[in-house]
Amino acid sequence: MSSAAGAENSILKYADKDKMTSGVFQLDEIIHYFRLGDNVVWEVENLEDYRYFANRFIRQAIKSGFTCVYVRFAPHEPILETMEGLDIVKVDPGSGFDFFSSQVHRIIEFYGIKVYYVFDNLSSLMVEWATDELVANFFKATCPYLFDLETIGYFCLTRGKHSHSTVAGIRETTQVLIDYYHINDMTYVHPLKVYDRYSQNMFLPHLVSGQKWEPILDSGQAATISSNDRKKVLKAGTLGTAPWDTVYRKLKFHYDMGIMDSIPEPEIIALKQEFSRMIIGDHPRFNSLSDRYLTLEDLLCIRDRMIGSGRIGGKAVGMLLSRSIIMSSENKAAFSDIMDPHDSFYIGSDVFFTFMINNGLFLLKIKLSDSSGMTKEEFDEVEKKFLEGRFPEEITEQFRDMIDYFGQAPIIVRSSSLQEDNYGNAFAGKYRSEFCANQGSPEERLEAFMYAVKLVYASALNPDALAYRKTRGLDYQDEQMAILVQRVSGTPYKKYFFPALAGVSFSKNLFRWTKRIDSDKGVIRLVFGMGTRAVDRVGRDYPRMIAVSHPTLRPETGLKVMKYSQWDVDVLDLEEKELITLPFQELIRECDYPGLRMFVSVMNDGYLTDPYTNTIDCSQPMVLTFNNLIKNTRFVNILEQILKTVEQVYEHPVDIEFTASVDQKGKVRINIVQCRPMTTPGSTGEIVIPDNIKKENVLFRSNMLINEGTVENIEYVVYVDPEAYEMADLDTKKSVGRILGRINDIIGGMDSAFILMGPGRWGSSNIELGVNTTYSEIGHASLLVEIAREKAGHTPEVSYGTHFFQDIVEEGIIYMPVYPSTKGSDFNEAFFRNSRNVLADMMPEYEHFSDVIKVINVYEASGGSNAVVVANLHEQNAVCYLEKKTIGRTWKLNKLKGQWH
Numbered sequence: 001m002s003s004a005a006g007a008e009n010s011i012l013k014y015a016d017k018d019k020m021t022s023g024v025f026q027l028d029e030i031i032h033y034f035r036l037g038d039n040v041v042w043e044v045e046n047l048e049d050y051r052y053f054a055n056r057f058i059r060q061a062i063k064s065g066f067t068c069v070y071v072r073f074a075p076h077e078p079i080l081e082t083m084e085g086l087d088i089v090k091v092d093p094g095s096g097f098d099f100f101s102s103q104v105h106r107i108i109e110f111y112g113i114k115v116y117y118v119f120d121n122l123s124s125l126m127v128e129w130a131t132d133e134l135v136a137n138f139f140k141a142t143c144p145y146l147f148d149l150e151t152i153g154y155f156c157l158t159r160g161k162h163s164h165s166t167v168a169g170i171r172e173t174t175q176v177l178i179d180y181y182h183i184n185d186m187t188y189v190h191p192l193k194v195y196d197r198y199s200q201n202m203f204l205p206h207l208v209s210g211q212k213w214e215p216i217l218d219s220g221q222a223a224t225i226s227s228n229d230r231k232k233v234l235k236a237g238t239l240g241t242a243p244w245d246t247v248y249r250k251l252k253f254h255y256d257m258g259i260m261d262s263i264p265e266p267e268i269i270a271l272k273q274e275f276s277r278m279i280i281g282d283h284p285r286f287n288s289l290s291d292r293y294l295t296l297e298d299l300l301c302i303r304d305r306m307i308g309s310g311r312i313g314g315k316a317v318g319m320l321l322s323r324s325i326i327m328s329s330e331n332k333a334a335f336s337d338i339m340d341p342h343d344s345f346y347i348g349s350d351v352f353f354t355f356m357i358n359n360g361l362f363l364l365k366i367k368l369s370d371s372s373g374m375t376k377e378e379f380d381e382v383e384k385k386f387l388e389g390r391f392p393e394e395i396t397e398q399f400r401d402m403i404d405y406f407g408q409a410p411i412i413v414r415s416s417s418l419q420e421d422n423y424g425n426a427f428a429g430k431y432r433s434e435f436c437a438n439q440g441s442p443e444e445r446l447e448a449f450m451y452a453v454k455l456v457y458a459s460a461l462n463p464d465a466l467a468y469r470k471t472r473g474l475d476y477q478d479e480q481m482a483i484l485v486q487r488v489s490g491t492p493y494k495k496y497f498f499p500a501l502a503g504v505s506f507s508k509n510l511f512r513w514t515k516r517i518d519s520d521k522g523v524i525r526l527v528f529g530m531g532t533r534a535v536d537r538v539g540r541d542y543p544r545m546i547a548v549s550h551p552t553l554r555p556e557t558g559l560k561v562m563k564y565s566q567w568d569v570d571v572l573d574l575e576e577k578e579l580i581t582l583p584f585q586e587l588i589r590e591c592d593y594p595g596l597r598m599f600v601s602v603m604n605d606g607y608l609t610d611p612y613t614n615t616i617d618c619s620q621p622m623v624l625t626f627n628n629l630i631k632n633t634r635f636v637n638i639l640e641q642i643l644k645t646v647e648q649v650y651e652h653p654v655d656i657e658f659t660a661s662v663d664q665k666g667k668v669r670i671n672i673v674q675c676r677p678m679t680t681p682g683s684t685g686e687i688v689i690p691d692n693i694k695k696e697n698v699l700f701r702s703n704m705l706i707n708e709g710t711v712e713n714i715e716y717v718v719y720v721d722p723e724a725y726e727m728a729d730l731d732t733k734k735s736v737g738r739i740l741g742r743i744n745d746i747i748g749g750m751d752s753a754f755i756l757m758g759p760g761r762w763g764s765s766n767i768e769l770g771v772n773t774t775y776s777e778i779g780h781a782s783l784l785v786e787i788a789r790e791k792a793g794h795t796p797e798v799s800y801g802t803h804f805f806q807d808i809v810e811e812g813i814i815y816m817p818v819y820p821s822t823k824g825s826d827f828n829e830a831f832f833r834n835s836r837n838v839l840a841d842m843m844p845e846y847e848h849f850s851d852v853i854k855v856i857n858v859y860e861a862s863g864g865s866n867a868v869v870v871a872n873l874h875e876q877n878a879v880c881y882l883e884k885k886t887i888g889r890t891w892k893l894n895k896l897k898g899q900w901h
Contacts, residue, residue: 023056036150074120136169310350313416313482322675340671349480359389386458410488432459437577467776489659493591501660502531521549529569653678708873720758741777748780835861
């Protein structure tokens, strides 16, 4: 039994013994009943709601034989009418806080233990005393005394009428805090705090519908509800006198009062632009888009959902702009029925530096930014220092508000640095994103969230990020880490939470596996479950590649479809509170997943067939082909329209990360979670492959490309032998990537061009399927080759659409898979097998890796030639061949031995 399940069982045993009913059985089921000592605070929009629950509570208590007291002090209509068994005690708050609090204390002392209390609306005291703080002080003085006497007390606050500090003080003191509200004629109850009780759905909003109170489990539905609740955002903290707050106050006041017309239009435009720059930044192209597509209401909404101050960063800007562009298009009406709303929060970039300075980390950032690099072990120590840091109390309270808002809905903490997702600088995969299952008590969820934020902050100093910034000339530009906090798309199925569909789509398709495909129509990289498997090279999986111009065409045919498909699924385990990977068929058996017809094909008599009904035997072999989704819904067409719409406005190709769902009737809903300008590889001139290359001079050919170019005077080939790698032990495989990183630095430091060749998938998280390298370990290569030897299990998965691909393209590295056993590959096995290995000359300490890693000096091995690569993307044709070197330097190994280090 898991710890969560054990805690829940102990709670139920306690409730069976000492449960106290609220008089509303649906509420009892949600919060596992009241306990003696509970103080219950209701946040309500109108007193009629509080009146209903208070009456049910007291009538049940009288029936059960408890002493019941109504403390009457407010000018509003009575909460409870006179009834047998109820004592009504009046207290005048007009005599001041001290007199009033003392009188209430004496009343409680008089009645003694195990009494049921109902109090008037606490918000009326704020009017009487002209201060919000004393309301919290009264509650904090009264609540502990009631708790000690094992009473149960009912209190209420008017929603949205109190300061952050007042509500925080009450929340910290009370045992039960319940939010009760109405949106579009629907009513919801949302427990925000329930002391010493827990269930998987306790802290979710629940729809109140007659006798059924149903938890809101689907992320899209929850976001729709919450985003329409204007009062359900961060409670305002203390505003300062900085220009940010001055502009915000002025715009907010006039907007809320509906008197924007009182400000001259030129001043409104100037104020809006100034406010936008404070939030978005000063990138000219994004500023132009913001001025056109983000309304004043959009900007105020961002500020209302911002923790701290500063900017929201590139990832948040891209997500917001793309959504606004789509919802402002001529197809707005159609998109409004398709797009899931978002209800994201933003941690301002100023919080990052405040955290570092307060915790003595700023000088460390400067030191590491100036250094030449660090090892993984050194970075682990840096990360540990970040995890030991603490946030200011005011920021922590805003975090707590946000956690209350999401309840137990899973969230993701995503990096959104100022330089991220920019034109030409994607920072794809450089910084962390951390899933929070968001389960447990409010305190546990808050701690897990702050842990995730610290990990994202630390990632600003990870070796890959620092190397990327140096390579792009960004190492001395302002880089602050803002954070985007998003609701994770999906629905819980038993203990697992995941979306049906996720992926990344590109408005330009550079992976044309047939000339029938129109590259201007785009391509989609689609997976079942979490989108992590769409953007990273993981495990044995192959996501479904969908050419938008010809959606049903696959790079594979026949039974090869089974091999080149997705087999594992990433999901959140709500009990273990972590992201895990499960085999697809095991997952659907465990969680009783509905509606598989849209996603799978089944094996019948040796052939894959697409099911006609949802009645599918989960024990039979299934393959995630998404055929019915592609053929029988508007999924591809919708994404095509989204890509086209955003690309036209950006005036640049884009890539968009998304999640999606489809119901039993085939209706598709899309949630855009990220958008950035797409880096498009290519050459400035015409690429011509010579037709007179002698066969003996060819090192290899490839007919599968995703970028193009010409590289001359290639002096080295770094070759990871596929067969030796397959036979190597685990420790050797783990070391290969780090050694290649050293070689990358040495040859790159010599300003020499080199080819990096190896088995299977470069950058794969599974070292059995390819060499696990990072960006900083391959960044100086001119050409990256993935050698496909199926008999060794080393089959490349063309990395188009992954973070790894983004790195390759941005760095101008030509990338191609090579299939030695395929007709037309012209793979020169003898050259790679027989050429002398200079690894021991370069790094003697790694000589024992010479059977796996081979460094070939091309000039020496060929007797006076260097290598040339010519890759033509349009023709899907590339060749690497030897060409006699007549101009330029000739490296002599004996003179270079002193320069390797």
